[in-house]
Amino acid sequence: MHSSSRRAFLSGRRLPRNPWEQFCQRLRRTVAGEFIEYKVDGAAGSGRVTVHETADVHHVRALCHEYGVVFCLEGLSMPMRFVEQSVIWVRPGKGMSRLSRIDDSDRWFVQPGCTLGDLVDAGFVRLGHLPRHLTVAAWLADRTLSDYATGCTHRSGLEHVSLLLGDGQSVHLGPFATQNTKPLKGLRLQQLVPALFRLAAGPEAAACLKSDFWPVRYRLDAIMPVSGHTQNLAHLCIGHGGDLGWVEWMVLNAGTTDPEQDRTACYSSDLVAEQGLDDAAVTLDWDIKAAFDPERVFPDYGQDL
16 A cells, blocks of 8 residues: 555645645645745745635634744734744735725714725824725724724724634624623624723723723723723723734724824833732733633734833
């Protein structure tokens, strides 16, 4: 009987030698989008894929989970560098760029590949000072572009998000009132929401609320808004760095989108340390990350802040 290596030789194909090569081989077979493999001496495998269909995103996520490759959103400023872990940078393409008004209102259904230029042309004039080529997915995830004052995440204009999690399930995040008696849809959401509210009620969150800026990477203050505004779980996706999941679509309100951040201080790890909030903030960071992505399919820190 011929060995598998001899069969590969006779057929002119070399068998993949390691998990990264296996990942690349299967990615090329199952994903229709353009894939570029980067060759960097001394670093783990890395590459970029442009996806045009939701099904392709699900294929990439499943392969990342199987082969231990980090699923990273492409397009962030100050992205983390990965030397020891294999990484695939994922960019939403034109096939995922639908933008449509909802019922003649200021509310718009937006897919992640839509660009800020598309939004500006549709009437989101307050985003006109930002790079037109930037995808909505990257804009939403980039903490440097959405570092709102504590409790003021409503200024993003974000109302709803469908978020693909590392385990392959999608959850719908949106406005949420403490008096809400409507059952949460799906086991994953039934686990996630109580966990977030427990964190918001804990001593670490109380300590962070006293700061003059929000010192946690992830916007848990979305469920601790300033007076007069509704809690919104979708706002946890604001500035998430691509760490919590993949945004499949969102609903934005052109009338309430206000990127002017109007704050006296902005997030940085150095500033968090100066204010003595390292322990509280880092604890919340990891607890929120664990609630969304316990198997760490997405990066731990998508931006070097």
